[in-house]
Amino acid sequence: MKSFVILLAGLLPLLCSSQYYTSSYKQNVSGDRRSPVGPAYRASSRARERRSRCYSDDDRAQKCVPEFLNAGYNGLIDVSNQCGVARPQEYCLQTGYGSAKECRICDAEVPSLSHPGHHLTDVDHDVNKTWWQSETMMEGIQYPNEVNLTLHLGKAFDITYVRLYFRSPRPESFAIYKRTSTNSVWTPYQFYSATCEDTYGLPESSYLGEDETRALCTSEFSDISPLTGGNVPFSTLENRPSAYTFESSAQLQDWVTATDIRIVLDRPNTFGDEVFGDPKVLRSYFYAVYDFAIGGRCKCNGHASNCVEATGLSGVRSLSCVCEHRTMGPTCNECQPFYNDKPWKRADSTDAYECRACDCNGYSVRCYFNQGLYQKTGHGGHCLDCTANRDGPNCQRCRDNYYEIEGGMCRACNCDEQGSSRLQCGSDGTCACKPGVGGNNCDRCEDDYFDFGSQGCKACGCELSGSYGNEPNCDPHSGVCSCKRNVEGQQCDKCKPGYFNMDDENEFGCTPCFCYGHSSICSSAGRYTK
Ligand SMILES: [Ca+2]
CATH class of the missing domain: 2.60.120.260 (Galactose-binding domain-like)
Structure with a gap:
């Protein structure tokens, strides 16, 4: 002794x-x-008091055991x-x-x-x-x-x-x-x-x-x-x-x-x-x-002031920490699913290392801790399964090939795979089209263009003064231009036989020849004036 x-x-x-x-x-x-300190597994009737030991009076997290x-x-x-x-x-x-x-x-x-x-x-x-x-x-x-x-x-x-x-x-x-x-x-x-x-x-x-x-x-x-x-x-x-x-x-x-x-x-x-x-x-x-x-x-790693008895499926009694500071696990040894913005740490007397919620802007309830992200930004929480078509570590942007509209909603760009130079649209939803391609989604040829394909569309080259209404307008498949009545040619660049002087002010495009019955063939003369 x-x-x-x-x-x-x-x-x-x-x-x-x-x-x-x-x-x-x-x-x-x-x-x-004579006896131990008290019943080891004493039932708790003072949950609030015990919780408060893990938080100060002004509600700051503190180490608790x-x-x-x-x-x-x-x-x-x-x-x-x-x-x-x-x-x-x-x-x-x-x-x-x-x-x-x-x-x-x-x-x-x-x-x-x-x-x-x-x-x-x-x-x-x-x-x-x-x-x-x-x-x-x-x-x-x-x-x-x-x-x-x-x-x-x-x-x-x-x-x-x-x-x-x-x-x-x-x-x-x-x-x-x-x-x-x-x-x-x-x-x-x-x-x-x-x-x-x-x-x-x-x-x-x-x-x-x-x-x-x-x-x-x-x-x-x-x-x-x-x-x-x-x-x-x-x-x-x-x-x-x-x-x-x-x-x-x-x-x-x-x-x-x-x-x-x-x-x-x-x-x-x-x-x-x-x-x-x-x-x-x-x-x-x-x-x-x-x-x-x-x-x-x-053992609760400084994150619980209470340990309670529980009976498992096998009927075996065991103890569990009542984890605070947003921790969980048998010894409060990990952060809760949505509290992975900082790495888990054992609490000490200077810092409780309370687990911090991820910032998912309200679009997710799950995240994981990303060390690289934490070192770069001070926030390691990477959100998972963002809703409303959102993406990014904080669900802070629309997912690829979507754009944001009013109220934080994301709408699909729907840019045509063949006609667009990329699938991501601009912030206003407009797609970037390949040459000769038009439409909101780049899904058709522009006027005066034809043969829609992965290279874009080819120019029809319609002659304006020969085209109907003086507007270039061709068949999007064949590329044949739509001509005024007295005009012909794939590109509406020729007067029909018996007509001459193609002119944009002429509704029919060309003027009939007037050869007093001697001929029906004529051509435009340089000195002709109306
Ligand atoms: Ca004894």
């Missing part, structure tokens, strides 16, 4: 300097083993061994080397004599403390047979400490592991052993070096004394220098994250008298633990 007090005294400057710790941490790790609690309280626990399950089993109380031993019965069928795993995470009272207990060395509980205690937290937590409160002597060798998802590997948190090098292949050391996420081995809690009531507190950030700058240390933020905690009990402590094979002595060596506590907060 003395060493425990020294450890805490060493911890206190760290506790006071880091915002990560709270007064409830101190209260818990320093020995309030769920309450600090014993994450293990009433948690789902698996134990790989328990006394008295197959049949009632005898165990003897450890009273020291060579002394007479009082023996008792463990029987899983009799509540008052059973010691199941859930006794590790219940509320203990000063009298009538409950405990979990393994079989004894008589049944083979000895290295290398390990015993596992696995606590499932239901979701990711930011773990501040793990604490074990032993009824048996503390083990000679054991380890704490964590994992960060149901399928991930178990990562060691800490090894405890009087034989670090031999049992775990690690030097006994408190030196971390560069890697602050390395598990260390210590012999500090591996003495057989006290025979009962020994504690083992493991503080996740103790001796890890970046704890002082925890908010900016992604490495340590990962280090404290866990969804499950496992205790692997490798070797019980003994007085060495087990070598004589006395059954009473063998039955006095076993593991027994009153309490397995985990101090921490539901």
Whole structure:
């Protein structure tokens, strides 16, 4: 117990300097083993108050965290061994080397004599403390047979400490592991052993070096004394220098994250008298633990002040962050669908990094974060599926080949594919036509042009003074011009036989010849005047 007090005294400057710790941490790790901070999954009746913790009085977003609690309280626990399950089993109380031993019965069928795993995470009272207990060395509980205690937290937590409160002597060798998802590997948190090098292949050391996420081995809690009531507190950030700058240390933020905690009990402590094979002595060596506590907060990345219990489709209870700041996900680890204008970030004490809505000008409810766009403009939200034929990162313009009309509506250009030089029309909707092509949509030849095609239209070349009404007008397919009565030729450039002097003032184009019956053929003479 003395060493425990020294450890805490060493911890206190760290506790006071880091915002990560709270007064409830101190209260818990320093020995309030009666009960956890409160029911872990307490129902919320103060939603408004909790929400306000994520927003200041003037409604500005601020970092918020769920309450600090014993994450293990009433948690789902698996134990790989328990006394008295197959049949009632005898165990003897450890009273020291060579002394007479009082023996008792463990029987899983009799509540008052059973010691199941859930006794590790219940509320203990000063009298009538409950405990979990393994079989004894008589049944083979000895290295290398390990015993596992696995606590499932239901979701990711930011773990501040793990604490074990032993009824048996503390083990000679054991380890704490964590994992960060149901399928991930178990990562060691800490090894405890009087034989670090031999049992775990690690030097006994408190030196971390560069890697602050390395598990260390210590012999500090591996003495057989006290025979009962020994504690083992493991503080996740103790001796890890970046704890002082925890908010900016992604490495340590990962280090404290866990969804499950496992205790692997490798070797019980003994007085060495087990070598004589006395059954009473063998039955006095076993593991027994009153309490397995985990101090921490539901991990919500600074975006929730509340974590609630939910029952999934499979009937398994789990916890969920009540995400604020427009975030979502199991640990509020992403922005809501329409709030991707900035990159998602964990909240810290200077900035809540509230997710920002995309600006889609009212034409979309979906967007994604585009890093390139963000670097260029400061707004990374790229809208998806713009309605009303709109397009662009902010649905700020009409989509290709459309133009804007009154009221922000977009109308199709409908520029003819053959007759237009491009499919995009101007802001007034007019299409750019190829040579000789006309019409609003460039879908027909202009007057005096014919043979509509991908090259445009060809000129008919109608002679104005020979054309009907002095206006060029040709057949759009054949290119034949429409002539005045006394005019002929594809381009209306000739007087019919018997006519001469094509003139635009002549309604019929040419004047009949007057050769007094001698001839019906004539031509225009230079000196002819009317
Ligand atoms: Ca208990």
